[in-house]
Amino acid sequence: MGGTRPLRKGKTITVRAAPSHSSRAFVIMGPLTLPAAIGRQGRTAFKREGDGATPIASMPVLSGFVRGDRLKSVKSPLSLRRTAKTMLWCDEPKHPAYNRLVRAPFKPSHEEMCRADGLYDICLVLDWNVTSRKRHRGSAIFFHLIKPGYQPTAGCIALHLRDMLRLLPHIRKGHAGAGSVSLA
Numbered sequence: 758m759g760g761t762r763p764l765r766k767g768k769t770i771t772v773r774a775a776p777s778h779s780s781r782a783f784v785i786m787g788p789l790t791l792p793a794a795i796g797r798q799g800r801t802a803f804k805r806e807g808d809g810a811t812p813i814a815s816m817p818v819l820s821g822f823v824r825g826d827r828l829k830s831v832k833s834p835l836s837l838r839r840t841a842k843t844m845l846w847c848d849e850p851k852h853p854a855y856n857r858l859v860r861a862p863f864k865p866s867h868e869e870m871c872r873a874d875g876l877y878d879i880c881l882v883l884d885w886n887v888t889s890r891k892r893h894r895g896s897a898i899f900f901h902l903i904k905p906g907y908q909p910t911a912g913c914i915a916l917h918l919r920d921m922l923r924l925l926p927h928i929r930k931g932h933a934g935a936g937s938v939s940l941a
Contacts, residue, residue: 771939772793800813818931833928847867900913914938
């Protein structure tokens with residue numbers, strides 16, 4: 758799948774649910790249509806922490822991380838921060854750092870950003886419940902890499918590495934155009 762025409766700058770990334778499988782989707786940007794995985798419970802307009810669903814929303818891209826020890830010369834207009842072993846993401850709704858990057862050691866519930874399985878080798882932080890946080894509304898909603906076989910995520914949007922590398926040069930931080938990921 759995918760187009761052969763060049764991508765134009767300023768295109769919004771749209772994510773459409775696949776009609777045949779609730780945890781699959783298509784990421785669309787300009788002429789490209791790429792297969793993706795979404796939450797194991799599909800998508801929802803009423804996201805809650807731990808529900809396994811991907812929120813239906815327009816989510817600006819806030820920032821990104823890259824495993825510099827695994828991937829070299831990733832091209833992107835985003836300022837991609839090199840992932841360190843001490844980087845964690847708090848997913849404990851009762852903690853003051855809920856849905857924020859934290860440093861190890863950290864005892865409350867969290868995601869490791871430097872994962873052994875490579876899912877976060879490229880990881881873009883989407884603005885779901887980040888700039889305007891509410892407890893239990895969901896955390897760590899990222900645009901990251903897939904598990905083998907496009908297995909479902911815990912609520913994120915996931916692409917194959919080759920497809921992420923195709924999109925990254927066109928993704929910018931922001932609230933419109935190529936700085937936003939919309940799940941419909």
